[in-house]
Amino acid sequence: MHRRSLIALAGLSVVSALQAQTVAAARRLLDATPPAQRGDLLQPFTDAARSDWHYTPRRRDGIAWKAMSTAQRDATTALLRTALNEGGLDKVRALMALEIALRQMETFGLSRDPENYAVAIYGEPGGEAWGWRIEGHHLSLHFSLSGDRYVATLPQFFGANPATVPRGLSGGTPAAGFRLLGSEEDLARQWLASLTPAQRTRAVFSTRPFGDLVSGNASHAKALDAVGLPWADMDAGQQAQVLKLIGAFADHLQPELAQARLARVRAALDTVRIGWAGSPKAREPHHFRIQGASFLIEFDNSGGNHIHSVWRDFDGDFGRDVLAEHYRKASGSGHRHGPK
Structure with a gap:
């Protein structure tokens, strides 16, 4: 097992005792699901099935919230x-409620459905x-376990449209001015504002954003171009700001998992780089990314809202x-489970 695997196990093994209720919760959801729906809820543990996300x-895959009984909803929660x-939980609920805002903002808004969010096991x-x-x-959260122990909480996707809720909407939407991902954006701007002119020249790697996430919804993530300002070229205060920013992208998790x-x-940390593209002004198109040897965070607001x-x-x-060992065993036994 290589070094990053050992780091993951060391970090997540403590969660076993605290998260043993995960198995019970999943089985409770299964018990609450009628036989006719179980084929939708239960999916194969294959790389192909799990990595098909958008x-x-x-x-x-799975059962949508709107198709669940009260017992199923309680078990899902x-x-x-x-x-x-x-x-x-509040962040997920607010994200779903933004669909109500889109109903009113778009000419085709009736197709937006705040209950069209599915859970699959x-x-x-x-x-x-x-x-x-x-x-x-605008939501895709994935969790992987071995027994009762969480071993991975990625990939993770959060989106927000509108990024800032406008005035004049009704019907249970978040309040005017609400920003689902406001902390992430504000912390990134604070870091950008802290840079010296020389640092900013290196940090801003494009005057325009890219229209969307560069990494898209790839089944296997790959490192992007090494752009932006390296960790070693920031002072201690700026490094602390970057760590706080990274932490904001995990603050929805239970503390042990975060x-x-x-x-x-x-x-x-010595491999981390952070870069900015687009306008430095609020509510104008922009993009930033943080990348290290093992991970990538992208934040794209190419439309401004x-x-x-x-x-x-x-x-x-x-x-x-x-x-990986499970995948190797499954492959050796003739089952087609492993990564491709």
Whole structure:
């Protein structure tokens, strides 16, 4: 097992005792699901199935919130709570509510559905390797487990449209001025404002953003061009700002899971670079990315009021690195489960 796998296990092994309720919550959801729906809820634990993800409106694996009974919704919320803190749950709820805002803002808005978010379970809860996800428009959160232990919480996608809720909307939308990803954007701008002119020249690598995330929804994330300002070329205060910014992208998780993810970042801080593209002014098109030897964070607001953000792990997405032995065993036994 290579070094990053060991880091992941060391960081997440402490979660076992605290997160043992995850298996119970997943089984509770299964028990609450009628036989006719179980084929939708239960999906194979294969790399092909798990890595087929997207952040646009489309058909999704699993059972949508709108198709769930009260018992299923309660069980789903209990499952979410094993990975998300209360602020994270509120963030997911607010993201769904933004669909109501889009109903009013768009000429085709009736197609927007705040209950079209699906939960799927991959594999057998409590087994050697299994996982679950919740996904819908602008949301894709993936969790991988071995037994009752979380081994991966990536990939992660959060989007926001509108990025800032305008005035004049009604019907239960978040309040005017609400910004789902406001902390992430504000912290990045504070870092940018702290740079000296020489540092800014290196940090801003393009005068225009890219129209969307450069990494897209790739099944296997790959490192992007090494652009922006290297970690070693920032002072201690700026480095602290970058760590705070990275932490904002994990603050929806239960503390133990957030700490385990950030441990992977801290293990190779000397490889981190952060760069900016587009306008430095608020509500104008911009993009920033943070990249290290093992991970990539992208934040894109190419339209000025429509954000896409993602966190990928080059080896650890879907728990691939930690669960590699499981994949090898499955492949050797004739099952087609392993990464491709």
